[in-house]
Every structure is written in structure tokens, then in C-alpha cells.
Amino acid sequence: MTFANVIVDVPSQNTNRPFDYKIPEKFQGIVQPGVRVIIPFGPRKIMGYVVTLSETSEFSKVKNIVDVLDVTPALTEELLQLGKWLSRQTLSYYISCLQVMLPQVMKAKYRKELWKLTEDPLDSDLDPVFDGRAVMDYEEFEASGVSYHTLRNHINEGVVDVHYEVKSRETKKTTRMVEPILDEMEMEEFLVDVSKQAKKQRAIVEYFVFNRAPIPKKQLLELLSTTSASLKPLVQEGVLKEFDQEVFRDPYQDREFERTTPFTLTEEQSTAIQPILQTIDHKQHDVFLLHGVTGSGKTEVYLQSIQRVIDEGKEAIMLVPEIALTPQMVERFKGRFGSKVAVLHSALSAGEKYDEWRKIQRKEVQVVVGARSAIFAPFSNIGLIIIDEEHETSYKQEDRTRYHARDVAIERAKGHRCPVVLGSATPALETYARAVKGNYQLLTLSKRMNEATMPDVDIIDMREELHEGNRTMFSRMLKEKIDDRLSKGEQVVLFLNRRGYSTFVMCRDCGHVQECPHCDIALTFHKRQNRLKCHYCSHEEPMPTECPECESKTIRYFGTGTQKVEEALEQLIPEATVIRMDVDTTRRKGSHERLLQQFGDKKADILLGTQMIAKGLDFGNVTLVGVLAADSLLNLPDFRASEKTFQLLTQVSGRAGRHEKPGEVVVQTYTPEHYSVDLASQYDFEQFFNEEMKLRKAFNYPPYYFLTLITVSHPNQLKVQEVTQKIVQFMRQKLSDQSHVLGPTPSALTRINNRYRYQCMIKYKKEPEQRKLVERILHYYEDEMKQENGLQIIVDFQPYQLM
Ligand SMILES: Nc1ncnc2c1ncn2[C@@H]1O[C@H](COP(=O)(O)OP(=O)(O)OP(=O)(O)O)[C@@H](O)[C@H]1O
Ligand SMILES: [Zn+2]
Ligand SMILES: [Zn+2]
Structure with a gap:
């Protein structure tokens, strides 16, 4: 082939198609689809990805490829196609979609x-x-x-x-190796000629008479307590040879993983795993939802399904939310599958990530356990994809290429003709609705392992606490129970949701939260104007001075941080030792792991933390879980607030009483009657699903409707309003009457970095032309969007972050 068709590393609309480059003689055969090359582009030399080869080019002046960066293509044929699909799905540039699939270090600087x-x-x-x-x-x-x-x-x-x-930022690491060239016999003969004085040399040759495998030079010299001066003549005489071998940084090399054997499955587990194994065996594509209460043994089902895939010589991808990718989790996979497992998550250094990725590329592993981006693992014979805690919103990437790992998983699995297993104790409403409809196969684990029961949940009404004179953050019951556990030497997990740190307004007397009359969503407090705003529709109103429900004047906007709680805890229970885990205490590499280890070793009585302690932890000595402010999520300006609250309360409660000792949960709230708090305390997912679906239907939210969020930003507020208005009008005109086009509305974060942000929200059931319309909008504003600090239009299909 004469020409390479290259997607160049310049994100823009007209570089979505490939540019032609001539393949010089010396690169013939090396340049192939998926390989990264250096090419001239205008005055610069930049990187690009070869997507196809061709015999001819329609252009007369075609430049030469300057350099080739890969011997093995960085992207497989399948991933190149997937990139195209991603680009269509998310309307992001093809180049960005190719880049998103690769480890950071492979993107050129x-x-x-x-x-x-x-x-x-x-x-x-x-x-x-x-x-x-x-x-x-x-x-x-x-x-x-x-x-x-x-x-x-x-x-x-x-x-x-x-x-x-x-x-090029890749950092391959190599080790100098030594290997014999002569065979044993020849070595023996050679020994005769080595002078008796050259003891060190003799030792080296003798070593290789008996050990034929290559050995790291350093290790050899150490072993025989000699120096390279004795080795050198042997290499010169052609007895031995030295070479560089690529070594992989193994982040887990110092850790011993105790090998585990599969459990005999319980009846529920075997019933659940059968259809998965069958689908694997029959090389079919299907999507399963494994709905199992916390501690019901979902992970064992994953492990045994993966085992089947390995036995068939295929590969498996296991996705776990970043924060659940704890050492405990890694241990369970490494313990079962040993060195067949690669691990990809953000706590690894860039070099380590690259090495893990290379292990996958070189087919040295059959399993990858990783966070969101591991869905792009360059396997070529996938037999199973599992997404644990499938409801986690971190599976949606929120910048640049806005993809959802679940969608990518299903797309890849279709191509590989293999099953996808989505697992959760609290599936996303969208997922469960699909399972109920029969689009996904529902598998259920309703019982905890070892006859452990779900912990009892006490809901404490913090309004009453206040009325009875308790102004601390801790209810009397929670304090009593903490004291009790400390005296027994048992441990406590205290959970505070920091994400809800903000801006909803609540009456401390009756718990009333001011909501938008049109949207069923808490209004956001805008401090500067002292007004409440709904950021879905355009509703706004002044900040009330007294509660519209009970006329109390104790109206406050809400928020507490972990640090404050820690201080309060110190005053209230000075004898307790506390480990605090939040963004601040876990910033340093390895600190996350260390803190958990300390808690596991019982070096502290209380683990106090945010989201990051809500899932995955499996400590038998934890018998009490306290949730400090269950409402903080409930009142986020997000239609998923109730769902998130239910999920989080269920997850946190699941941390208690997982082994022999039974557990208890205390949930502090100002809205004990709210169905998501109430039903989470009864572990009644079905009922929650039914209640929540009614509301989603009434307010036209997913899963009844799809959403598209178009966010416009610009330093000039008038400009933003004008553009958003135009977009709204255009979409109203072009979309069917069944769709709702809302806006223009200021975003919840109305000004970031001196740029104003407005949005248009589209609720629709079926709009096959929608992407084309959005593309037309983007095309129309293309020039303005190119200007520095100019107009920005972000389109998010199926958004999770509504800020
Ligand atoms: N068949 C089995 N026999 C005995 N023990 C089992 C079996 N399956 C799982 N277990 C054990 O039961 C405990 C709970 O299982 P596991 O952690 O897999 O549940 P899970 O559903 O993944 O929990 P969560 O969703 O809360 O993380 C673990 O300690 C696990 O080793
Ligand atoms: Zn009130
Ligand atoms: Zn509203």
C-alpha cells in the first residue's frame, strides 16, 4: 500500500476525516491501521492515528510520514471502529475518541x-x-x-x-539480561580453555552449564559475587550474550496474594450463574442484571463466570467504580486468578498504568479489573464484560468524550458475541426498568451469605432532637450506640455525604425544603441575590424569611464538612480514636489503602468518611453504621436525588454486620417520612422503584424520557442568553411535538471562571434526527467556538451531572 489515511491530533470538525500521507519505503509493512505516526501538518509535526491504508490518493501533493511510533498497533481494528461509533454517539471529535481509549502516556505532548x-x-x-x-x-x-x-x-x-x-511520553523500562549462546557441551569444552586463575569467569560459565535461562545481569553478578569486568570477555568471545528485556512495573509485586479456591455456590447463586455460563458457552450476546442485596455473594458469581471465560481461552473485563477499587477488591481477583489479572485504576502512576495496559495488549493477562476506562482494554477475544455497582454515575465520563461505560460495554459485547453482566444491590432506574421490560435478563440474589441478616435500621428525626434541646450533630441514640460499641471493642463507620455540601434551603424546625413548583426539585440558593432558583426551568423566587409551612424563622441553607464532624466527635467522645477519610486525607498516593489497612487492623474505633467509604468495604468487626445527614443528597438540584439517596443509604447500611456479628444502622435525617429514606431502611428496592417511577412519569424524566443537555457558555451574559434562546427555538421548531425543549435557563453553576452558563434541556422519547440537528448547531457556531475564550457549546446526551 502506498498511502496511509491518518486522523491527525487536531481536534476540529474538518479533521474528523482522515488525511492522506505517503508511506516511505522504510516504513512499508510497519505502517498499518491502528499505528501512531508522526506527520507534517501545516508548519508542524504532530501525531496521528493510521485508520486505513489505500493504493491511491485523490490529492496530488501528499506529504511523507516522518516517523512511526508503534510496532504493534496501539489500537485494534475493533477499537478504531468503536472510536467511530463513540464519535457518532457523543458527537465528539474522532481524534478525541481514539485518544480516550489509550493510556495517558501514549498521547503525544x-x-x-x-x-x-x-x-x-x-x-x-x-x-x-x-x-x-x-x-x-x-x-x-x-x-x-x-x-x-x-x-x-x-x-x-x-x-x-x-x-x-x-x-513521546512512553516510558518503557528495560533490564539488562544475560543468556548463554553455547550449549552445555560447548560450555564444558570452553571451560577447559579458561585459565584456572580466572576463577570468576569459570564460575560464570559453570553457572550456565546448569542454568540455561536468561537471568538479569545484576542478579547474576550478585549471585556469583563478581563484577561485569569478568563477564565482559565472555560476551566478547561469544559464549554469552547480553540484551535488554522490557520489564513491567508491577504495582502489586511486593504483595503476596493468597490463592483462593471457588466456593460451592449457594442455591441462589447457582440459579443466577447458570444463564450467564450458558450464554458464555453458546457465544451469544445478552445483557444480565444481577440484582443482589449487599453481601449476597455477587462477587463470587463474577469470579466463577470469569473462570469459565478463562477456561475457554477468552478474556474478561471487570469494571468497578474507582472508589470501590480497594486493595481488598484487587486481592479477591488476584487471589483467584493470580498473574492473569491486570489492574487499571487512577491510583497507579502513569508508567504503571501503561505497563498494565501493555500486559493486556501483549495477551499476558486474560482479565482486567479496572475503573471506567478499562472498558477500552485492547483485548481481541472478549468472552464476558461485568460492570459491578452498575448504578454508579462515575461510569459516565463527564468531560470531552461523554461516554457511558455501560453503553460501550454493550456495544463491544455485541461485536464479540458475549454477555454483559450488570450487578448492583440498587440498580439504576433505567437499568431495572429495562430488566422489568425484558430487555435485560433479571437475576436475583435476595439473601445475604452465612445467614447474615440485613442490619436493623433506626431512623432518627433530627427535628425532634432539636426540639428536645440537642443541638449537636449526633442524636442521643447514635451517641449511646457508639459508646456501646467502643466498650465492646467493636468498630463504627460514620458516613457524611460531602457532595451535598451546598445550597438547598431547609427549615430546621419542620424539615421543609423549598422546591420548584414546576419541577419537583429543590431550589438552589443564590447567596449574592438572596434568591432561590430552579435551574431546570426559569422559576425563581426570593429567599423566604420564614418557613412557608410552619412559619418558623430557623431557615438555613445547609452544609457540614467531615472536618467539622471530626471536631465535634472529639468533644463528644474524647476517648474514641477516629480515622477520617475524605479527599483531603487521601490525596497522597497509597494513603487510601493505608487508612483502610489501619482500620482493618483495629487501630481506630471509628472510620469517618465520605462517599469513598460507602462501598466495597468488608470488615467483620464493624457492627454500627451511622449516617449523619441523609438529607444532604436528597436536596441536590437533581431529579435523581431520591434515587441517589436510596442507593447510598443501602450501600452504607451494607457495610455493617457482614460476618458473624450482627449489625445496626442509625440514619439521622430531617425528613424521616421521605420514601427514599423510609424504603432504604426496609431494604425495599421494588417498592422504591415503583414509587420513583410514578414521579419520573409525572415529570417526564428518564426512564420514561431521554434527556439531552445543551450547555452554552461565554463571558458575556447577553450573548449566552441569545445563543441559548436561538438553540431552544431551533430545536422547538425541528423536533416533534412529543418532545419538550426547556430553557433557556441559567445553569446551577451560573458563572464559572467569569463565563456565564445557560442551558437547554430536551426531554424526548424518539428523535432519530436529533444528532444531526445538534451537529448543525455546532457547525453554525463553529467559528465562534474556535476563538480563544469564545463561545462554548457542550452537548451531553443522557447527562448525569446537571450542573
Ligand atoms: N458460595 C459461598 N459460600 C460461602 N461464602 C461465600 C459464598 N459466596 C460468597 N461468600 C462470601 O460471602 C461474603 C459476601 O459476598 P460478596 O462480598 O461477594 O457479596 P456482594 O454481593 O458482592 O457484596 P457487596 O455488594 O456488599 O459488595 C464474602 O465474604 C464472600 O467471600
Ligand atoms: Zn418549617
Ligand atoms: Zn423548575
Whole structure:
């Protein structure tokens, strides 16, 4: 083939199609689809991805490929296609979709340089900056204070040029190895010739008479307590040879994983796993929802399903939410499958991630356990994809390429003809609705392991606490129970939701929360104007001075942080030792793991934390879980607030009483009557589902309707309003009458970095032309969107973040 068709690393609409480049003789056969290349693009040299090859090009002037970065294609044929699909689905640039599938280090970084093209002095201020060099960093020029005008003159004269150099960021690590060339017999013969004085040399040769495998040079020299001076002559004489072998940084190399064997499945587990195994065996595609209460043994079902896939010589992808990807979790997979497992998550360094990814690429592993982006693992023979805690919103990427791992999983599984298993104790409403409809196969685990029962839940009405004079953050019951556990040497988990740290308004007397009359959503408090606003529709109203329900004046907007709780805890129960886990205490690498380890080793009585302690933890000594402010999620300006509350309360409660000792849960709330709090305390998912579905139906939300969120931003507020208005009008005109186009409305975060943000929300059932329409909008504003700090339009199909 003569030409490579390349997607260049310049995100824009007209680079969504490939550019042609000639393949020079020396790269023939190496350049193939999926390979990264360096190509000239305008004045620069940049990176690109070869997507196809061709014999001809319709262009007459085609430049040469400058360099090739991969020997093995970085992206398989399947992933190249998947990128195209992603690009259509999310309306993001093809290049961004290709990049999103690769580890960070494989995305090129550019260095901008100034090149001096003449030996003669430049006769300008720029001369001293070059200081006799021919090349310098562009940054140096910028820091020098020399005018851009001067530079431009030199460029026009052809004596200076601007160059873009690709800095490849991959960091492969190698070790020097030593290996015998002669066979045993020849070695023996050679030994005869080695002088008796050269003891060290003799030792080396003798070693290789008996050990034929390559050995790291360092290790060999250590073993025989010798130096490379004795080794060198042997290499020169052709007895041994040295070479570099790529080594992988293994983040878990210092850890011993105790091998585990499969449990005999319970009846419920075997019933659940049968259809999954059958689908694997029959090489069919199907989607299963494994709905199992916390501690019901879902993970064992995953493990045994994966085992089947391994036995059949295929590969499995296991997705776990970032925060649940605890060492405990990794241990369960490494313990069962040993070195067949690669792990991908954000706590690894960029180099470690790259190495884990390479293990997958080189087919050295058959299983990958990882967070969201592991869905792009470059396997070529996938037999199973599992998504644990499938309801987690972190499976949706919220910037640039806005994909949902669940959708990608299903798309890949279709191609590989294999099942997808979605698992959760609290499935997303969308997922459960599909299972109820029969689109997904529902599998149920209703009982906890070891006859453990679900912990009893006490709901404490914090309004009453206040009325009875308790102004602390801890109800009397929670305090009593904590005291009790401390005296027994048992442990406590205290959960505070920090995400809800903000801005809804609540009456501390009656718990009334001010909601939008049209949207069934808590109004957001805007402090500067002292007004309440709904960010779905345009409703707003002044901040009330007294409660519209009970006329109390104790109206407050809400929010407490973990640090405050820790201080309060210290005053209330000074003898308790507390481990606090939140974004601040877990910033350093490994601290997450260390804190959990300490708690597991019973070095503290109380684990106090946010989201990150809500799931995955399996500590037998935890017999009490306290939820400090169950309402904080409930009142987020989000139609999923109730669902999130139900999910979180269920997850947190699930941390207690998982083994022999029974557990208890205390939930503190200002709205004990709310169905999501009440039904979570009874572990009644079905009932919750039914209640919530009624509301979703009444207010036209998913799963009854799909959503598209178009967010417009610009430094000028009038401009934003105007553009959003235009978009709203256009969509109203073009979409069917069954769709609802809401807006323009200020976003919940109305101004970020001095840019105003407005939005248009579309609720629809079926709009096959919608993507084309949105593309037309994006095309229409393309030039304005290219300007620096200009217009930005973000389109999010099926949004989860509504801010
Ligand atoms: N068939 C079995 N026989 C005995 N023990 C089992 C069996 N299956 C699972 N277990 C054990 O029961 C406990 C709970 O199981 P597991 O953690 O898999 O549940 P889960 O549903 O994944 O929980 P969660 O959703 O809360 O994380 C674990 O300690 C696990 O080792
Ligand atoms: Zn009130
Ligand atoms: Zn509203």
C-alpha cells in the first residue's frame, strides 16, 4: 500500500476525516491501521492515528510520514471502529475518541521550539537569547521580553523558524539480561580453555552449564559475587550474550496474594450463574442484571463466570467504580486468578498504568479489573464484560468524550458475541426498568451469605432532637450506640455525604425544603441575590424569611464538612480514636489503602468518611453504621436525588454486620417520612422503584424520557442568553411535538471562571434526527467556538451531572 489515511491530533470538525500521507519505503509493512505516526501538518509535526491504508490518493501533493511510533498497533481494528461509533454517539471529535481509549502516556505532548537557520548573527535582541545555540524552547523566547514583531520579521526573512516537536511520553523500562549462546557441551569444552586463575569467569560459565535461562545481569553478578569486568570477555568471545528485556512495573509485586479456591455456590447463586455460563458457552450476546442485596455473594458469581471465560481461552473485563477499587477488591481477583489479572485504576502512576495496559495488549493477562476506562482494554477475544455497582454515575465520563461505560460495554459485547453482566444491590432506574421490560435478563440474589441478616435500621428525626434541646450533630441514640460499641471493642463507620455540601434551603424546625413548583426539585440558593432558583426551568423566587409551612424563622441553607464532624466527635467522645477519610486525607498516593489497612487492623474505633467509604468495604468487626445527614443528597438540584439517596443509604447500611456479628444502622435525617429514606431502611428496592417511577412519569424524566443537555457558555451574559434562546427555538421548531425543549435557563453553576452558563434541556422519547440537528448547531457556531475564550457549546446526551 502506498498511502496511509491518518486522523491527525487536531481536534476540529474538518479533521474528523482522515488525511492522506505517503508511506516511505522504510516504513512499508510497519505502517498499518491502528499505528501512531508522526506527520507534517501545516508548519508542524504532530501525531496521528493510521485508520486505513489505500493504493491511491485523490490529492496530488501528499506529504511523507516522518516517523512511526508503534510496532504493534496501539489500537485494534475493533477499537478504531468503536472510536467511530463513540464519535457518532457523543458527537465528539474522532481524534478525541481514539485518544480516550489509550493510556495517558501514549498521547503525544508537543514541544514548541525556535530554530535558528543561519550561522550569521541575527542583529536583533533575539541574538543574546539564542546565546550561540541553534535551537531553543519557545518558552525562553516568551520569557525573554523580545517582541513578537522581531520574531515575525526573522521568520519572514527565513532565518528563524518555529518547530513543533512531538515528545513521546512512553516510558518503557528495560533490564539488562544475560543468556548463554553455547550449549552445555560447548560450555564444558570452553571451560577447559579458561585459565584456572580466572576463577570468576569459570564460575560464570559453570553457572550456565546448569542454568540455561536468561537471568538479569545484576542478579547474576550478585549471585556469583563478581563484577561485569569478568563477564565482559565472555560476551566478547561469544559464549554469552547480553540484551535488554522490557520489564513491567508491577504495582502489586511486593504483595503476596493468597490463592483462593471457588466456593460451592449457594442455591441462589447457582440459579443466577447458570444463564450467564450458558450464554458464555453458546457465544451469544445478552445483557444480565444481577440484582443482589449487599453481601449476597455477587462477587463470587463474577469470579466463577470469569473462570469459565478463562477456561475457554477468552478474556474478561471487570469494571468497578474507582472508589470501590480497594486493595481488598484487587486481592479477591488476584487471589483467584493470580498473574492473569491486570489492574487499571487512577491510583497507579502513569508508567504503571501503561505497563498494565501493555500486559493486556501483549495477551499476558486474560482479565482486567479496572475503573471506567478499562472498558477500552485492547483485548481481541472478549468472552464476558461485568460492570459491578452498575448504578454508579462515575461510569459516565463527564468531560470531552461523554461516554457511558455501560453503553460501550454493550456495544463491544455485541461485536464479540458475549454477555454483559450488570450487578448492583440498587440498580439504576433505567437499568431495572429495562430488566422489568425484558430487555435485560433479571437475576436475583435476595439473601445475604452465612445467614447474615440485613442490619436493623433506626431512623432518627433530627427535628425532634432539636426540639428536645440537642443541638449537636449526633442524636442521643447514635451517641449511646457508639459508646456501646467502643466498650465492646467493636468498630463504627460514620458516613457524611460531602457532595451535598451546598445550597438547598431547609427549615430546621419542620424539615421543609423549598422546591420548584414546576419541577419537583429543590431550589438552589443564590447567596449574592438572596434568591432561590430552579435551574431546570426559569422559576425563581426570593429567599423566604420564614418557613412557608410552619412559619418558623430557623431557615438555613445547609452544609457540614467531615472536618467539622471530626471536631465535634472529639468533644463528644474524647476517648474514641477516629480515622477520617475524605479527599483531603487521601490525596497522597497509597494513603487510601493505608487508612483502610489501619482500620482493618483495629487501630481506630471509628472510620469517618465520605462517599469513598460507602462501598466495597468488608470488615467483620464493624457492627454500627451511622449516617449523619441523609438529607444532604436528597436536596441536590437533581431529579435523581431520591434515587441517589436510596442507593447510598443501602450501600452504607451494607457495610455493617457482614460476618458473624450482627449489625445496626442509625440514619439521622430531617425528613424521616421521605420514601427514599423510609424504603432504604426496609431494604425495599421494588417498592422504591415503583414509587420513583410514578414521579419520573409525572415529570417526564428518564426512564420514561431521554434527556439531552445543551450547555452554552461565554463571558458575556447577553450573548449566552441569545445563543441559548436561538438553540431552544431551533430545536422547538425541528423536533416533534412529543418532545419538550426547556430553557433557556441559567445553569446551577451560573458563572464559572467569569463565563456565564445557560442551558437547554430536551426531554424526548424518539428523535432519530436529533444528532444531526445538534451537529448543525455546532457547525453554525463553529467559528465562534474556535476563538480563544469564545463561545462554548457542550452537548451531553443522557447527562448525569446537571450542573
Ligand atoms: N458460595 C459461598 N459460600 C460461602 N461464602 C461465600 C459464598 N459466596 C460468597 N461468600 C462470601 O460471602 C461474603 C459476601 O459476598 P460478596 O462480598 O461477594 O457479596 P456482594 O454481593 O458482592 O457484596 P457487596 O455488594 O456488599 O459488595 C464474602 O465474604 C464472600 O467471600
Ligand atoms: Zn418549617
Ligand atoms: Zn423548575
